[in-house]
Amino acid sequence: MWFAHWILGLLFYLTMNMAIFVEGHDKEPGIWATPIVVPAVLTAHALQHSYHAYLFRLRTENKGYQLPTHPLFPDLLCPHYTCEVAIYALLSVLAAPVGGVVNWTLVCGTIFVATNLGVTAIGTKEWYVEKFGQEKVGSRRRMVSGIW
Numbered sequence: 001m002w003f004a005h006w007i008l009g010l011l012f013y014l015t016m017n018m019a020i021f022v023e024g025h026d027k028e029p030g031i032w033a034t035p036i037v038v039p040a041v042l043t044a045h046a047l048q049h050s051y052h053a054y055l056f057r058l059r060t061e062n063k064g065y066q067l068p069t070h071p072l073f074p075d076l077l078c079p080h081y082t083c084e085v086a087i088y089a090l091l092s093v094l095a096a097p098v099g100g101v102v103n104w105t106l107v108c109g110t111i112f113v114a115t116n117l118g119v120t121a122i123g124t125k126e127w128y129v130e131k132f133g134q135e136k137v138g139s140r141r142r143m144v145s146g147i148w
Contacts, residue, residue, distance in 0.1 A: 048083035081117040
């Protein structure tokens, strides 16, 4: 990770929290949001953790880098990025003000995260192709199964 990315991440998390607070921290989510969205957020977190743990083991239990083939994500190269975007999208629904469908601050954060990680996923796929060859990477998608 570049130093500039680290600073950008710190600024992002700081400003997102401040913006959500200013936008209306005292608003209650819709009655349907909590029982539906909270389990979805927790599932996205669990899947993201599962893939991060898999990537860690893949490198530490082998000698060097290996092409990932996680059983839950056989055709994706960066499903942990997909999970991160899903988390922000779901939080934007969970933090929606009364009468609203989404929290627009979090929607903007979701767009930022999707763009940032989408660009990173392009570089990740290029790195995998350089490291392992196009024939091994094949038609595996970056972040969205069957699409991209």
